[in-house]
Structures are given as structure tokens and as C-alpha cells.
Amino acid sequence: MLIVGELINTSRRKVEAAVRDRDADFIGELAERQVAAGADYVDVNCGTLVGEEVEALPWLVKTVQARVDVPLCIDSANPEAIEAALRVHRGQAMVNSITAEGDRFESFLPLLQEHGASVIALCMDDQGIPETSEQRFEVALRLVEDLRAAGLKPEQIYIDPLIRPISTGSQFGVTALETIQRVKQHLNGVHTICGLSNISFGLPKRRVLNMTFLALCLSAGLDAAIMDPTETVNMAILRAAEALLGRDEYCRNYLEAYRQGKLSI
């Protein structure tokens, strides 16, 4: 499974200060720690810096890529900021995120085409986030059809079912898991991705829910997770689930993680 490290986000107070001060050491170190822990992509988000994203986001891209060799997940709702960031990004970036909302889809599409980026596509449209997994799958299907018609390959598309907290609806875990299963069953080659931590919002002992949800998502067929890779318990669960689901021949990755001391809980 691909891991997108989520820590470089200005909704975190220290990160916001570091981006405001253009503190390259702080940001670079946060990128390095995530990659050392197992991140395949590093997410960069400075959405709280309203009006400054167009300058700050490309600075983040350059600063992170000066320190680590992985591609970035460029995370913004602002197409101008995305464009500025894609221009300075080396390699194939992932754009976080497109939706089936008319305006957003139209403004992001040319950027994906021009830069050959992968994209996270959220299961929501102008009517909002659909209630059921059937309806979310319909939005996913529409997104995939439209993105493919625009020239993207299935492998470039990461469908995000969107996670709503189970504290606000007992079925929201199942809705997300079923959407992942449907996409994997019916949309050949298309990937699935989600952020883990929103599921536990409003409940105590969120770590227990997040790690358990990771195992359940893997079982449903999740291909990529946006998460904190430095949270060792999540990485331990991830390696264990891959071994248990027959996706780790001879338990090689599990045993390698053990030797590296990465199976602590």
C-alpha cells in the first residue's frame, strides 16, 4: 500500500509558523522523518494561509524536494496554487484533490492534462457528499469516465470515498468500506485512497479506532492511505494486515519491518 505522509499541513500550528517564516529546516526535517518512516508521497498543504498559497505552495514543493526524493501530494482547493506548485515539482506529482463539482472539475482538469499528474478524486458533487455507498460509487464512476475521456489513465486516478466520523452516524465506516470495495470490483485499474483519522473524530482513544480502521480498509482493498507514518502503531498494523491478507510473500516485508524495529505498538 502507498503511504501519503500528512504532517506538512498548516492546520498544524507549528507547521503554519514554519511556512510563514519560510523555515526550510523545519519543513525539510518533517519531510525526512516521514520518508524514513515509510512515506511514499509527502503531502503539502498550506490552505490556512489564505491569499498566500500561490507563493507558499511552490516554496513547500521546492523545500521538500530539496531534502527527499519522493514525489509530492499537492494539496489545495486553489487551482492557481496547484499550477504554481506543479510547475516547480520534479517527477509525477499527485494532486489533492478534484471533485465532481462542476467548477472545480473544470478548473483542475487542464492542470492534470498539462503536467501528467495523478489525482485524488473525492466522491462528492454539486449536491454535496452522497449518503450511501451506491450513490458515492455513482459519483466515482462519473469522475472516472470524465477523467478518462480527458485522457487520464485509470492508474492516475485515486478515488477517495470520503470519510465521515462514526460519531455522527453508525454506518459511516461501512459506507466508506463498501465504496472502496465497489471501486476495486468495478473500476479496473483505478486506485482507492482515503485519510484515516476523520473516522474517529469526536470519540475517545482515536488511535485505537484509526489503527483498526486501517486494517479494515486494507481488507476492503484500499491502495493508498493519507496518514501519519511516524505513528508506529499504524505502520505495524499495516505490515501485519498485508501479511495476513496474502499480500506479502513469505512475510518478507513483515519480517523486514521487525528487523528494523518498526512493529512496536
Added chain:
Amino acid sequence: MLIVGELINTSRRKVEAAVRDRDADFIGELAERQVAAGADYVDVNCGTLVGEEVEALPWLVKTVQARVDVPLCIDSANPEAIEAALRVHRGQAMVNSITAEGDRFESFLPLLQEHGASVIALCMDDQGIPETSEQRFEVALRLVEDLRAAGLKPEQIYIDPLIRPISTGSQFGVTALETIQRVKQHLNGVHTICGLSNISFGLPKRRVLNMTFLALCLSAGLDAAIMDPTETVNMAILRAAEALLGRDEYCRNYLEAYRQGKLSI
């Protein structure tokens, strides 16, 4: 999910000594600890005491039921010991276990009929443990048909897919999970059960594998687990998985477990 506490088993050295010495305090306390931790059934097994089971097993039943109110899971391959234990058991016992092996099936069946016990039915026959989940399901189907023809209700039957360690075959986790899913999909009313810990035999950090496997089994539809309920991390994962899978309305059980300090990992 039903929890069968597995700790009263003479394969554990201290338990063997306690049963040999008829140490009712030791056994009673072990039963109480498991029930306090959440066990719905207490398993009793003295299979290592070859030649003594017929006396020791009913002693265990009486000793445990003198201290706790839950029914027992009477665990032996010896039909005489099972019969002696069932005679002194109060309430509806679970017999652990029957198989599709001709001799074993014939000798256990009259005991189930006479005492109205539930039964764990292992997916193996005179040819051994089948390799694939399709073959294991065929054995399960045959067992259910034969048990129902003999008058048992579907609800009395707990199918155990049999867990082989993933260290001996990368697909053995998937085989078990698929067998559970097939039974739940196709055998209406029939329950599923399994022991958790065998999956991790031969690998390091077994706790990580066992807890992750519990989440995956719940996702596949497992109804009951034979496990150590005093291992708090397993109970935490269990409550979290039930909440995430929509089987815990308003997260009531999860929040109750939190208030009782039972979500530690």
C-alpha cells in the same frame, strides 16, 4: 461477537499443575478474570492429562461453574470425557469440537442430541484439512447438513474454518477469511468461530498479527472468537472494529469500554 476465554487449558504448565492438584481456587480465579474481562463462554481443556480426562473434565466444569455464571465450552477429543462433563454442566454448553471425520462425528453426535449442546464443527474430514476455502466450505456444508438432519438447529452450529499459520503459507490468512465469508453468505443462521493465535505461529510480534487478524475476521463476519480476553489490546480492537463496522449503535459499547478503562493498547 461472542468471546470464548481460552486460558483454562492444561497445555499451559500452571493450569496443568492446578488441575492435577485439583486447585479449585486457581481455576476459579482464572475463570473469574476471564469473565470480568468480557468472556461469554469459558473454555475448559485438560487434553494433556491422558487417561485422566474423564475425571478431570467434569471436575473443571463444576469448579468453574461454582465461581462464574457463564456457560462453558467443553473442549476434548474424547467422547467419554465430553459426556461426563456435559452431565454436570448447568445451562447450554458448547462442545469443542466435532469434525467431519467419520468416527468422531458418530461418537459425538448422540451427546449433542441428548444434551442439546451447541457445537464447534471444524472444517476437516478423513482426508485432513482441505487446502482451499472452496474445499473447506464443502466440508462445512456437509457438517451442517448432517447436523441439521440429526436435529440440531443452525444456531447451535459454530463452523471453525481452521487457522493455519501464515508462516507456513502466505495464503492461509485469506483461506480462513474467505471460508468465514462463504459460511456467513450461504449457510443462513449458522455461526462462525475460530481461535486467533495460531495464525501468527512461528513469527515475531505475534500480538500485532493476532490483533490485526481479529479486526479482519470481524470484517469477514466472524461471530465468535476463542481468545485470551485478558489481553486488553484484543478487546480494544474488538470494540473498535464493531463500532467501525456499524455493529455498535451510537458507539455505545465502545464508549462503555472507554469508561471502564478497557481501550488500552
